[in-house]
Amino acid sequence: MPLTIAQLLDTKKVLLCVGTGGVGKTTLSAALGMAAALRGRRVLVLTVDPARRLANALGLQAFDEHVQRIYLPSDPANGRAVTMDASMLDVKRTFDRVVGRYAKSEQSARRILEHPFYVQASTALAGSQEYMATERLYECATCGDWDLVVLDTPPAEHALDFLDAPRRLIDLFDSPAFRRVIAPTSRLKTGVFRSGSLVMRGLQRFTSVEMFSNLLEFFGQLAETFDGFVERARQVQALLTGPDAAFVLVSACDRMSTEQAVSLYAQLREQRMDPAAWLVNRVLAVDVALADDSVDLGQALGPQVAAMAAALGVDTSQARVLADSIAAVVRSLGHMAVADAAAVQRAQAAVGTALTVVAVPRRDEEPYNLKELSSIAQALAPAHAPAAAAGA
Numbered sequence: 001m002p003l004t005i006a007q008l009l010d011t012k013k014v015l016l017c018v019g020t021g022g023v024g025k026t027t028l029s030a031a032l033g034m035a036a037a038l039r040g041r042r043v044l045v046l047t048v049d050p051a052r053r054l055a056n057a058l059g060l061q062a063f064d065e066h067v068q069r070i071y072l073p074s075d076p077a078n079g080r081a082v083t084m085d086a087s088m089l090d091v092k093r094t095f096d097r098v099v100g101r102y103a104k105s106e107q108s109a110r111r112i113l114e115h116p117f118y119v120q121a122s123t124a125l126a127g128s129q130e131y132m133a134t135e136r137l138y139e140c141a142t143c144g145d146w147d148l149v150v151l152d153t154p155p156a157e158h159a160l161d162f163l164d165a166p167r168r169l170i171d172l173f174d175s176p177a178f179r180r181v182i183a184p185t186s187r188l189k190t191g192v193f194r195s196g197s198l199v200m201r202g203l204q205r206f207t208s209v210e211m212f213s214n215l216l217e218f219f220g221q222l223a224e225t226f227d228g229f230v231e232r233a234r235q236v237q238a239l240l241t242g243p244d245a246a247f248v249l250v251s252a253c254d255r256m257s258t259e260q261a262v263s264l265y266a267q268l269r270e271q272r273m274d275p276a277a278w279l280v281n282r283v284l285a286v287d288v289a290l291a292d293d294s295v296d297l298g299q300a301l302g303p304q305v306a307a308m309a310a311a312l313g314v315d316t317s318q319a320r321v322l323a324d325s326i327a328a329v330v331r332s333l334g335h336m337a338v339a340d341a342a343a344v345q346r347a348q349a350a351v352g353t354a355l356t357v358v359a360v361p362r363r364d365e366e367p368y369n370l371k372e373l374s375s376i377a378q379a380l381a382p383a384h385a386p387a388a389a390a391g392a
């Protein structure tokens, strides 16, 4: 039996929301965090790209990784003040800390941080955002300040790139070829890389030699941090594949989104990560019976619409036309609800009983304030501290 959302919120140390762009990862990360906080856990939501209004609701400012404490709409069950923390990923600051941690001395850390290539490398290097998201997740999950960290994953072109990032880093930094070329700085100016050599003349066709040897010099300086990087990447990997972490798939209701989520599900299993739940987002929560074509809704609505028209002083001879128009809108909502319910069934059919599949209702208002978010949180898991956590 898969764990319910409430059980995941009560027992895991990290939850990672994954899915393609625009499906609601950021919104649902905040809502999951809120639900866990309302169940008594100390929660940090680590977000990547909140829409401005959501960021405002969470009190976050762009490119600012300081931890913001949010007071949630109070828990009606026992009236206690509930808080949740939120923070944004700052790729460069996280990278700075990693370098500071693994450099041999303060002085050599400064040399790396002040190198002209460093700013570029730390923010624009392929995969650095993905890698730093997991790095920061690890920092926060192990520092002891929180019981649960919810990570809103970065908008990678391929949604799971960030999981690969630590492994790719291990593969690169740990490969004998890379180390032979890069690590001993002294070797950079000799052998195949000395100026005028065949290799250098070949490279000249693609990039300036000066540029390239600067880059090599930079990597040479960075080399002393490689062991630290690799070791840390292994720890991150262990956290993500271990029992404390679970992945929450997020999808929209259209077919393509379902297919993408199924593929993410397969990729996660392949990488020995635990996809534990699937949130089908923006499911229209009206009764599918409204789609029933055998009922003449216009006729059924006729008398009420006539009464409404009379009350408003509108020509009552138009009542039936109005009733038919309203009926058409109601019916199309019914059809949308049927389609959304089918999406939830498709999701369930695709993963069988291996995963908890939950329909998250579509809100009329975009969930950009704490009240809207807490309605979604309530739909995910009831807000009460479980007996075990209540005494903690």
Ligand SMILES: Nc1ncnc2c1ncn2[C@@H]1O[C@H](COP(=O)(O)OP(=O)(O)O)[C@@H](O)[C@H]1O
Binding pocket: 019, 020, 021, 022, 023, 024, 025, 026, 027, 028, 051, 281, 282, 283, 360, 361, 362, 363, 364, 365, 366, 367, 368, 376
């Ligand atoms: N359950 C919902 N009901 C209504 N609007 C939603 C819901 N979930 C997300 N949205 C809206 O959908 C848009 C995309 O959500 P977002 O969380 O930013 O997606 P992602 O992080 O996956 O790119 C936002 O405008 C958000 O307010």
Ligand SMILES: [Mg+2]
Binding pocket: 022, 025, 026, 027, 049, 050, 152
């Ligand atoms: Mg997002």
